[in-house]
Amino acid sequence: MFRAHDADEGDALLTRLGALTAQARELAKVQRSRVELAVALQRGMLPQELPEAPGFRLAVGYVPAHRGLYVGGDWYDAFTMPDGRIGLSIGDVQGHNIEAAAFMGQVRVGLRALAHVTNDPGELLARTNDLLVSLGADLFATCTFLRLDPATGVLECARAGHIPHIWATADGRSGAEEGECGPPLGVLEGAEYPVTCHRLTAGSVVVLLTDGVVEGPSLSLDEGLRRVRGLAEINAGAGLGARVLADGVMRLADRVGHEDDAAVLIISHEADAGQRQPPSIARGPREAGGPPSPADPAPGPADPPAGPPGRNGRRGV
Template structure:
């Protein structure tokens, strides 16, 4: 009976290890390519510019996650509506894949397109929900949409399963919005989205964000929101610029562990162009 010598066994083992190493390298390169593609999709689908309106200050910060394939579908958006108001939205698509990033683009474009038909936040979210359901996608999205009237400072807000916004006023008051909200987009046919009205007062700010900013391994969502409330309150009293506040808030993502995308949209008002 013939037997392989130890040298032959060693050569075979080395060959197998070499093959496995080569396969692992190819998989790593493929994964890296997918992440880079998803990040590119995100960046291309997010708005390059914010509306410019006297008295209104808009600032955004966005930090994608880079762990494995954890590149999801968070977004922010701000655009001028047909009636001269400003549409504001932030949202988060379920999942962390290229599909999630692509679906984010569909939701954001759908919101913009339907806003030309109706900018009433509750009706807009309802129509967007119906649109997504008609596409038959397996994904869903949470979202907040606000309509801001720059001349009066009035804000109308509707939420679709999204975390609440944070607000602060120049007289030292601050807190978390308490609007009722409805289910995520793309889940329930015929869903309704109640509208809550606020007022952006002189020196006040509203902070729209995604859960990657306030929730992670190191901090729960309530603790994270409390941190943003504190930052917004300080910023409003001190007259801090919207850009500086957005930068301070996005750093909160580092404190919570930041395993998810993180998006921040700050809306501030300096009092100009506001009717009493």
């Protein structure tokens, strides 16, 4: 009787373990399907082609985080705006699930749609922020939006809680964006996003990235940005081009030990060597006549003709 009782308990335990194993397999299959759906959604939301402009090259790198059930919401985008200038954005959604991937799509589509209403980077981020707040989502996103005028090399930038981008010039100077940053998108209604202005000259490069590229268990954010800055300096000095720099930055991302998305967007001014200006990157406030950064003695570009006042107190273009 004792042995029969033990055998009955053993059979029941095996049956229970079998049922639990089957449940675990089914759950893993469902979760794997969710991850595959999120990754497909991420990739489907990214641009299939990048704009082209004489003297400028764009290059991107992107690796989605889909280790286990970890799915992020990083994105990059580049498109031609109604006025002929080029809009560029990069960002990171809080959270790592299919909801984050879907929210990423909302932000990217919102930016593109509202670019037909306003092309001022600060105004565009402000309108997108208010739209996201009105949707009542529990998520938020950091973002950098830039507007590039290929005719003049003028690059206008507004940031919403996003990490600074890196720049480097052909004469060996480099740095990180130091302009004022507004809050992440989807958090505070009526938020304002200051705009800074740069002028790219031949040989200059700008590196937009998400924190998955430069921060992880084996690398601090400051050290990661320092390494990207070094790569940008080498690339600009040697004139290696946007694609080479994007590949180099993504190789760095492979070494940070992260489980997050990694996205990079490179802007390179690659005019012919015979047409090169004295290499520099002029930086200064958006307002015309504002003083340039002490590190950048060249005066900033004059603003284009002013339009009606924008919501930030600046005059929209």
